[in-house]
Amino acid sequence: MWEVDPDLDLLLPPLTIQPLVENAVRHGVLSxxxxxxxxxxILRQADATYIEVKDDGTGMEQEKIRYVLDTTRKHQGGIGLCNTNRRLTQMYGKGLSIQSKAGEGTVVSFVIPDRDWRERD
Incomplete structure (x- = not known):
C-alpha cells in the first residue's frame, strides 16, 4: 500500500527505500x-520529508534491532539495513528509526531534511 503526498518533489539517495521494502517483505510478511x-x-513535514516502511509481519526484538543497525559488526548475512542506516547518518546526521514488536510488525523510518546539514552556516 502506498501513501504519498501529492506534488512531492524529492531527490532521494539511491537504495534507501528498496532495502527497507525488501526486508519488510522477506523477513516480515513472507515469514x-x-x-x-x-x-x-512519504509525507512532507515542516522542513523535511518523512519516509516510512511499515509491515504487519513477525516483528523483531530490541536486541535484533540493535544488531541490524550496528555499523561496527562484521557482517554475516544481509547488510541492507546497516548500510542504509550508515549512508543516511553520513549524509544527514541521523539514520534509520526502527520500532518493532514481535508478532505485530515493524516500522522503519527516516527523515530527509530539505537542506543538507553541511550547507548551513
Missing part, C-alpha cells in the same frame, strides 16, 4: 503463513 501487508508512506 508468516498468512502473509501480510507492507505500507510505504
Amino acid at each position: 508468516q503463513a498468512k502473509g501480510g501487508t507492507v505500507q510505504i508512506r
